[in-house]
Amino acid sequence: MPFDALGEASDDALLILFAGGDADAARVLTQRFTPRVFAHALRLLGGDRAEAEDIAQEAMLRLWRVAPHWRQGEARVTTWLYRVVANLCTDRLRKARAVALDDVAEPPDDTPGALSEIEDRQRVVALNAALDSLPDRQRQAVILRHMEGLGNPEIAEVMDISTEAVESLTARGKRALSATLVGRREELGFGDD
Secondary structure, X not given: OOHHHHOOOOHHHHHHHHHOOOHHHHHHHHXXXXXXXXXXXXXXXXXXXXXXXXXXXXXXXXXXHHHHHOOOOOOOHHHHHHHHHHHHHHHXXXXXXXXXXXXXXXXXXXXXXXXXXXXXXXXXXXXXXXXXXXXXXXXXXXXXXXXXXXXXXXXXXXXXXXHHHHHHHHHHHHHHHHHHHHHHOOOOOOOOO
């Protein structure tokens, strides 16, 4: 078939001609499909031209390999090519996102170590001892506010006192706790790091 006439031939006919050894049919198919295949790959890969060129070449190579086995009428050549491009792009994107397990950093271990647990227990014991040294009403106000998380109006209701009295009790209790514990900062792991 003359080269000029090949431009009018169907995709199936050109593929069959190529399978029979017609190099001109291959050129027409290449001119017809490569720009479309490249553009499709470029869109699927987010604009990566180098990857899209590789995908377009691989898709056309696969078309040449399948040509001798092509069954006319089962699928359109363009549909088959677009599917091949989509699959190749999906594979490339998966590989780009995949990371070797050795390259993944170990997650930080947030579990407290033995030293931390010992310090925490010492802090609890020291805080409880300091709380026990407070007068009953101050201790109750400080515990309700800072350990139970109640607001001053709620504490006032629980203790049957005014909000101002709660503020006074908690302030005095915090100052007394601070005075009791300040000398033990380093011992309890609160050194000036």
